Amino acid sequence: MKWWRLIDFIMVNRLKEIIIPNLIPDSLPLREQDRAFLQRLAEKIHGSGFVTPAVFFLEMTKPLALLGSHALVFFGPVLNAFIQSENYYRTVQVFEESANIELLLQMIEALEINAKVNTGDNHE
16 A cells, blocks of 8 residues: 555545534434435445436535425325335435435535545545
């Protein structure tokens, strides 16, 4: 392992220790399973390779989060007829706040940075 990769790795891990515990303020009513759901969603987005379009879409729709969640509640009975989801309404509540969308964005970006450090790609 080259010395600069080792330094990058140490710096990124130290930043993770400092930043990640402070991502979720105490005022947000997120449960542990909601955090796990957002992390799984971030990993699926990162694994699909559509990180940039997903980040652009989430950034564009963040101001409309409340309106979108109300639309999902309105169409909930129709959607639940086709999609059997036990946590549909809890998911709608999670995405109701733009702070949770920001948390999802930060999780996606952290996965992307971690992947770049592991592959040694330091270029933007």
